[in-house]
Amino acid sequence: SQQGEEDPQALSIQEGENATMNCSYKTSINNLQWYRQNSGRGLVHLILIRSNEREKHSGRLRVTLDTSKKSSSLLITASRAADTASYFCATDASQGAQKLVFGQGTRLTINP
């Protein structure tokens, strides 16, 4: 079974608004990563947060991690049409070789 579960499955907002996506997972992790996938393309890494970190920023992205609740959130501020994509969280809970386990993703649509 998959480790990560994203919520919501789909999100549609107006350009300029903030978008928040959530990810829950089941077991202790080493790190949690967020990826973006444009339609028909490969995945692109956005941000990695380690289990001992609580918050990370990268440009308009803010990721939080709550290990006690086994959850993470991705906030995209001041959304743009180009942010339209699917967003996936991936967790690494392995010992040794990193094995990323992905959730089902959130489909984000930014309306102009």
Place this chain on the structure above:
Amino acid sequence: DAGITQSPRHKVTETGTPVTLRCHQTENHRYMYWYRQDPGHGLRLIHYSYGVKDTDKGEVSDGYSVSRSKTEDFLLTLESATSSQTSVYFCAGTGSEDTEAFFGQGTRLTVV
């Protein structure tokens, strides 16, 4: 895609035939992965490699085998293709634990 190339990009094959997908990387990634992506399932790990000739199973490995005879190439073989293996296949690589993964552009495989 940070130097990860998948071939072929598209393939149609008949049920029962063997199929090999190739992943070639130029970044000296130590770890390499094969995922399949299906609607409603996100990405699921098929097999991964943690070094030349070192491979292990992922969550959906039945019906698939892999080989890695050199760092640059990671091959995924469907021994006898079935319609349930119709999917988009992604290869990924990473240099070490606790780091981001880089993805290829994907291979769309249709088994008829």
